[in-house]
Amino acid sequence: MSIHPEEEREINDGHFRAKTDNVKNILQILKTMNFRDQANVVLSPSGIKVTVENAKCAQANAFIESDLFQEYEIEEEMVIFKLNLTSWIECLNIFGGGTAGAATPSLKMVYRGHGYPLVLELEEDGVVTDCEIKTEEPEDTLDFDFFSTEVMNKIIMRSECLKEVFTDLDVTSEMVEILMSPDAPYFRVSTFGNYGTSQTEISMESEMVEHFECKQTLKQRYRLSLLKPSIKPLTAALKVSVRMDARGFLCLQFMIRTESHHICFIEYFCCPEEEDSDD
Amino acid sequence: MKCTIGTTNVKDFGRAIHALAKVGEELYIEPSQSGVSFRTISSSRSAYFSYNFGNSFFTFYDSGLGGQTPASGEDTFRCKVAMKAVLNIFKGIHNLERTVQRCKLTLKWEEAKLIIQLTCHYGIVKTHNLSFIECDALQAVYDKESCPNHMVSDSRVLLGALSSFHQQTLEEISFCFTPRNLILKSHVEEPDPSKVVHTVVTLTRGEFEDYNIMSNCELTVCLKEIRALLAFTGSTGISTKAYFSGPGSPIIFTYDSKPLYEGTLVLATLVQKPEVGTHPASKSCHEPRASTSIRKASMNNTLRASEISMMQNNLPNTTSGDIAADVTVQNITVALDNSRVEDIPHQQKDVVRGDTSHSEPIVPLLRNNNKAAQEEEEDSDTVPSSPPAKKSRFFFRRCFEATFNPDTLPGHNVILAEDSDEGD
Numbered sequence: 001m002s003i004h005p006e007e008e009r010e011i012n013d014g015h016f017r018a019k020t021d022n023v024k025n026i027l028q029i030l031k032t033m034n035f036r037d038q039a040n041v042v043l044s045p046s047g048i049k050v051t052v053e054n055a056k057c058a059q060a061n062a063f064i065e066s067d068l069f070q071e072y073e074i075e076e077e078m079v080i081f082k083l084n085l086t087s088w089i090e091c092l093n094i095f096g097g098g099t100a101g102a103a104t105p106s107l108k109m110v111y112r113g114h115g116y117p118l119v120l121e122l123e124e125d126g127v128v129t130d131c132e133i134k135t136e137e138p139e140d141t142l143d144f145d146f147f148s149t150e151v152m153n154k155i156i157m158r159s160e161c162l163k164e165v166f167t168d169l170d171v172t173s174e175m176v177e178i179l180m181s182p183d184a185p186y187f188r189v190s191t192f193g194n195y196g197t198s199q200t201e202i203s204m205e206s207e208m209v210e211h212f213e214c215k216q217t218l219k220q221r222y223r224l225s226l227l228k229p230s231i232k233p234l235t236a237a238l239k240v241s242v243r244m245d246a247r248g249f250l251c252l253q254f255m256i257r258t259e260s261h262h263i264c265f266i267e268y269f270c271c272p273e274e275e276d277s278d279d
Numbered sequence: 280m281k282c283t284i285g286t287t288n289v290k291d292f293g294r295a296i297h298a299l300a301k302v303g304e305e306l307y308i309e310p311s312q313s314g315v316s317f318r319t320i321s322s323s324r325s326a327y328f329s330y331n332f333g334n335s336f337f338t339f340y341d342s343g344l345g346g347q348t349p350a351s352g353e354d355t356f357r358c359k360v361a362m363k364a365v366l367n368i369f370k371g372i373h374n375l376e377r378t379v380q381r382c383k384l385t386l387k388w389e390e391a392k393l394i395i396q397l398t399c400h401y402g403i404v405k406t407h408n409l410s411f412i413e414c415d416a417l418q419a420v421y422d423k424e425s426c427p428n429h430m431v432s433d434s435r436v437l438l439g440a441l442s443s444f445h446q447q448t449l450e451e452i453s454f455c456f457t458p459r460n461l462i463l464k465s466h467v468e469e470p471d472p473s474k475v476v477h478t479v480v481t482l483t484r485g486e487f488e489d490y491n492i493m494s495n496c497e498l499t500v501c502l503k504e505i506r507a508l509l510a511f512t513g514s515t516g517i518s519t520k521a522y523f524s525g526p527g528s529p530i531i532f533t534y535d536s537k538p539l540y541e542g543t544l545v546l547a548t549l550v551q552k553p554e555v556g557t558h559p560a561s562k563s564c565h566e567p568r569a570s571t572s573i574r575k576a577s578m579n580n581t582l583r584a585s586e587i588s589m590m591q592n593n594l595p596n597t598t599s600g601d602i603a604a605d606v607t608v609q610n611i612t613v614a615l616d617n618s619r620v621e622d623i624p625h626q627q628k629d630v631v632r633g634d635t636s637h638s639e640p641i642v643p644l645l646r647n648n649n650k651a652a653q654e655e656e657e658d659s660d661t662v663p664s665s666p667p668a669k670k671s672r673f674f675f676r677r678c679f680e681a682t683f684n685p686d687t688l689p690g691h692n693v694i695l696a697e698d699s700d701e702g703d
Contacts, residue, residue, distance in 0.1 A: 161401050164378075168405075170367065195364030196392070196409040206402030 016043050016079060016111040019071040023107040023122060025258035027092045029062050030085065032236050032256075032266065035229035039085035040138050041118075043111065044078045051141050052085065057271040058226045059142055060233070068262045079111065081135040083118060091131040095124045104259075111135075144269040150245045153180040153218055155187055156211035157202070159237040159254070165189050165200045166231050169224060173198075175273060176224050180244050181217035187242075191224070210239065220248035220272040233266040248272035280310040280356070280386040283339040290376040291540070293369040294511050295330045298542075300366040301507035302328045307359045307417045308393070310342045310386065318417050319362065325547040326504040327419035336539040343386065358386065358411040360393055368395055368407050386411070419545045423531045426522035428456060428496065431489035434512035434519045434534070440480045441506060451549070452505070454530075455497045456523075459484055466499050466549075488518055496525045499549040508532055508544045526550040 020026065033039070033052045042049040047065040054060075066072040095105045105124035112119075117132040169176060170193035177190040185201040187209075204212040230252050234240060237254035244250055252268040284292050295317065299306060303319030303326075310316075314333040320326065334340045344355060369375065381398040391412070397405045440463055444452060451466040463480040484490040512519050512534045523530040527550035535541030685691055 161403055164399075164403070168370070195361050195367075196407060198368075198405065198407045201404045201406070203402040203404075208401045208403075 015075045015113045017071065017073045017109070018048075018066075018069045019106070019108045020069045021106050022104040022260050023092050023095075024104060025068055025260055025262065025264075026064060026107065027089065028236060028258060029064060029256060029264050029266065030089050030092070032233040033060050033062050034085055034089055035060070035232070037084055037086045038082060038139070039088075040080065040082050040141055042078060042080050043074055045074055047072075050085070053139075053141060054226060054229060056142065057223070058229070059144065059267075059269045060229065061267045063265045063267075065262070065264065068258065068260070068264070079113075080138040081111075081114075081118075082138045083133050083135050087133050088118070088120075091120050091129075091133065092122070094122060094129050094131070095127075142269075144249055144251070146243075146245060146249060146251050146269065150247075151243050151251075152216050152246050153214040154211070154241060154243045155180065155204075155209060155214070156239060156241045157206075158208045158210070159234055159240045161202060161206070161208040162240050162242070163231070163234050165202070166227070166234060168200070169227075170195075170198050171224070173224060175221045176227055177219060177221045178242075178244070178250065179217070179219040180214050180242070181219075182214040183217065186212070186214070211241075216246075218244050218246075218248065220244065220250065221275075222250060222270050223273055226270050230268040230270075233268065237266070280315065280343040280384070281339070281341045282315065282337045282384050284336070284382040284384070285338040286376070286380050288336055288539070289379045289382050291515065291536075292332075292336075292382065293375045294514060295540070295542070296365055296369045298507045298511040299328055299330065300362050301510075302326050302504050302544075304362050305359045306362045306365055307357065307414065308386065308411070309355060309357045309416070310344065311355055312342050312344060314340070315342075315384075320417060320419075321501075321504060325501060327417075327543075327545040328504070328508070329419075329543045330540060331542075332540045333538045338381075343388075356386070356388055357414055357416060358391075358393070359414045359417075360409050360411045364407075364409045365395070368397070368405075419529075421529050421531055421545050423522040423533070426524045426528075426531065427493040428523050428525075429489070429491040430456070430461070430487055430521045431518050432487045432521070434509050434515075434517060436482065436486050437519060438509045438513035440482055441502075441509060443480050444478050444502065445476075449502055451499050452502045453497055453499045455495070456492045457495045458492045461487075461490075489520075494525075496523070498523060498526055498530050500530060500546040504544065504546055505532070508534075508542070511542070523548075 030050065033050060036052045036054060038052070040051040042051070045066065047063060047068070050062045050064070052060045092107065103124050105122045108121040108123075110119040110121075115135070117134050120129075120131045120133070122129045122131075166189075169189070170191040172193035172195070173191035175192060177188075177192075179185070179188040179190070181187075184203075186204040187202045188199055190197060190199045202209065233254040233256065234252070237256050239255045241253040241255075242250070243253070249272060250270040252270075254266045254268070256264045256266060258264060296306075299317060299319045302321050304322060305319060307318040308315065309318070314331055314336070316329060316331045318327070318329040320328070342355075371378075378399045379397050380400065381396075383394075383396040383398070385394040385396075386392075387394065391410055393409045393411050395407045395409070397407075399405060441452070444463075444465055449465050449467065453462075453464040453466045455462040455464060460481055460483045463478075463482070465476070465478045467475045467477070469475050509519065515536065517534045517536055519532055519534045521530060521532050526548055529545045529547055532544040532546070533541065
């Protein structure tokens with residue numbers, strides 16, 4: 001896809017313009033969110049927020065701060081649109097993955113406003129690629145209403161141990177039960193599969209746990225299929241914060257360090273499964 | 280029963296589980312005063328694999344038999360669990376040594392639960408509750424003392440030799456023992472030798488730690504199972520001992536790291552000439568079971584399945600003297616692979632047909648096949664748009680050729696089995 005010559009001049013007049021030396025920073029973040037094709041994108045002076053929703057029960061948000069970029073300009077307070085996340089990732093990945101140390105393609109993104117496509121320009125070693133991704137009207141996204149004051153239990157731990165727990169979850173189990181408590185067993189993940197039940201407990205005294213704050217014993221079940229998409233950002237993250245509020249909603253926050261050593265956050269919200277009422 | 284495995288032995292235990300998992304689908308557990316035995320048997324009943332872990336393998340061992348009497352009045356409790364469930368727990372084998380500090384196994388008879396608890400690094404404790412079923416003893420009948428032939432080898436030598444066999448589809452391998460050397464050959468049932476890759480590896484007697492062969496013999500066994508065994512022993516560097524007498528008798532592989540553990544793999548062997556026509560391998564087990572095959576039952580074709588049941592009824596027991604009525608099916612499977620209707624050997628006696636030439640078909644067998652083929656033809660008349668399955672086409676080539684006239688076969692109008700009545 002090439003841009004017509006007369007549009008060249010207009011690229012610099014767009015509502016939004018950002019440039020980074022290493023596209024892999026953004027690519028890494030977006031790849032972990034790609035469990036759905038569509039994503040809502042919010043552009044604001046503080047950065048880019050990408051939201052992906054799953055069955056109206058789970059939501060992932062990625063925050064890419066503006067200081068990740070070498071140049072970041074936006075004319076409006078907030079611009080929102082929807083686009084195809086898979087296509088965006090494919091375009092950003094157009095020069096291929098490459099190993100660390102390989103040449104890093106640079107990225108320029110331009111968005112001219114409502115109805116215009118998101119224009120990408122990638123350059124590596126003198127080879128330039130430009131792409132246009134159509135944008136659509138944004139979708140309403142869920143507001144999980146997760147105020148900090150409502151949060152009952154919070155644990156911050158290194159991601160390796162939670163990753164071990166989540167990747168070993170019994171896939172024959174539909175539900176995953178998470179327990180967070182100020183008393184033993186402190187933190188427990190249970191599955192109920194075809195062959196039997198499995199439980200993994202992480203004690204608050206573990207070296208992996210950096211911060212432990214549980215006010216009340218809370219135990220909730222979540223659908224395994226809804227939690228699975230959180231494994232990808234978990235794998236990329238350094239640390240993860242697990243929070244559960246009084247309603248049983250789960251919020252996982254992943255701290256990811258990009259290739260250029262910037263810190264980005266991804267949030268993952270999940271609704272609890274309703275307990276079956278006794279009829 | 281309660282036992283705890285310390286960090287050094289957890290890896291070996293995990294490897295044992297992986298090896299057992301390659302052979303069978305159920306894990307039989309039998310605790311005793313001196314240790315615990317984990318056993319399995321392949322679905323085709325052609326391989327029996329057993330690991331005995333002695334008391335010293337565990338940092339803590341309590342067989343639980345001290346005060347209790349098992350319900351059925353036997354000398355020990357026995358149970359079995361799904362192999363997949365246990366394998367899932369010991370999945371990450373490379374990490375086991377690094378991450379797992381302790382593994383505790385508890386058998387709770389009243390609740391019928393096997394509890395496996397792994398205490399890992401960083402204060403993580405994983406507990407798995409698996410249900411088990413009580414069962415009878417699983418014990419293959421074999422006698423290694425009576426085997427005249429005997430060989431001891433460093434497992435890595437055998438593993439290296441086996442690694443030369445690259446074919447993905449290779450299921451069986453032949454061990455040809457002569458007093459001077461061992462020749463490993465790929466064993467493929469294929470009428471046209473030029474269509475497949477044959478591999479031959481020769482190991483001279485000097486490669487072995489002990490080599491004691493009374494007479495030449497050629498044993499054909501299933502490759503997957505022997506690989507499972509060698510994968511375990513090869514990584515631990517133990518020697519593998521083999522005891523065998525001749526084709527048709529089982530070959531017994533044993534290895535041990537006494538007093539920690541010892542393992543035994545008993546494999547059924549095929550007796551055969553290179554071409555079609557086989558005796559069933561002899562292998563006795565206490566557990567009664569349904570029809571067996573030395574091949575996995577994965578070669579599926581509904582027509583074939585119905586043929587097997589038809590032929591099973593037509594065959595007499597062989598003279599090998601063990602519970603062989605159901606074992607005879609395996610030679611049928613072998614024969615079918617030759618995929619020519621005419622080549623199905625005469626099975627009335629233990630006569631082995633050395634050649635693959637066309638022969639007068641046995642009337643009842645062939646006619647049944649053709650009847651099935653006829654039905655296929657009729658089916659294809661009534662449903663002209665659906666083509667017949669490729670395999671049946673291949674087997675019953677002649678049936679689909681224009682000149683074939685079923686009426687020309689002798690006895691075509693003799694009905695052996697009446698149509699059964701429609702349901703009420």
